[in-house]
Amino acid sequence: MKKHVVGRYLGYSNFLLILLILGVGHHRVLAADKLMGVYAAQSLSSSMPWIAQEAGIFRRYNLDFQLIFIASGQPVIAALLGGDAEVSVGGGVAMIRAFVQGGTDLVVIGGIKNVLTHSILAGPKIKRLEDLKGKKIGISRIGSNGHYFTQQTFRRFGLDPDRDSTFIQTGGDLETFSALVSGAIEAAAITSPTDTKAVAQGYHYVVYGPDLRIPYPAVILVSTRSVIARRPQVVGQFMRVMAEAAKILHTDKEFTYKVLGKQLRVKDRKVLDASYNSEIKVLEPRLDIKPEALQSMIEEISQTDPRAKKIKAQDLIDRRYLDEMEKSGFLEKLWAEKR
DSSP states (O other): OOHHHHHHHHHHHHHHHHHHHTTOOOHHHHSSSEEEEEEEEEEEEOOOHHHHHHHHHHHHHEEEEEEOSSSSHEEEEEHTTTTSSSSSEEOOOHHHHHHHOOOOEEEEEEEEEEEEEOEEEEOOTTTTTGGGEEEEEEEESSSSSHHHHHHHHHTTTTTTTSEEEEEOOSSSSSHHHHHHHTTSOOOEEEEEHHHHHHHHTTTTEEOOOOGTTEEEEEEEEEEEEHHHHHHHHHHHHHHHHHHHHHHHHHHOOOHHHHHHHHHHHHHOOOHHHHHHHHHHGGBBBOOOHHHHHHHHHHHHHHOOOGGGGGGGGGGOOOOHHHHHHHTTTTTHHHHHOOO
């Protein structure tokens, strides 16, 4: 064996010996921590895991992160409670309903969007919300963000959502848009950037949702108390990854567009600009959780489930990671850095 090869081998052996003395296994040093995540919406506001993957942030934090898309909130929550997933990015309605029904292991650890920004779009024959009476409205799923938005919008305009319309479950935003184009539905409750894509193809806003600013946990970060108890550091690393991705989302439009183009198959610059400029205004740059957004959903559920009346927003929140990132100076340093 050549001398320089032997030197490298001995150096490596000494390194392993030091690790063993410290009680750290070699596989623990090299192997990334696995973390399973799920999400329920293909949208700009749910894009932070995509951004983090594209930017290599998960690798930098030694996380082997797997992200699975499930086009409905209820299966996402089932995956969390069943132990098949450890974190989720998505709407709050399914999570809060499950909590009210006894799934109190669920917990909100961060916020991304605390108001609804869905809009209702339709073709030229439908000019006002009242014109949707008796019409088919496409939503992703019953109980989804789009469903809740449409219900609240109808009520604000003096209509009864259950009597005056028919909700058609179509899947995600892209599937809802396809159903609109095919004529399977007459209006669609969708969000950015799909709404902008619809406008580019001749559809128009019957209701422009961002103007209504309906309080709602539209996109939140959720885990379970048992996962946090078992893997507190791993969940903490995930939250730091999300914080870094949020910084990119808010400050690096070109990189964000690159990711959205890849994930959503949207290349049109005008579509991306319109959706980004409207959506970014309501996204939380530091992942803040707004209790009033959660409380609005709790009060909605309490109308049909009395158990919700005993629950307060704070019962669903664990701010330990947000507080740690703030108190340690991590967020201040992150936002001071130029990308």
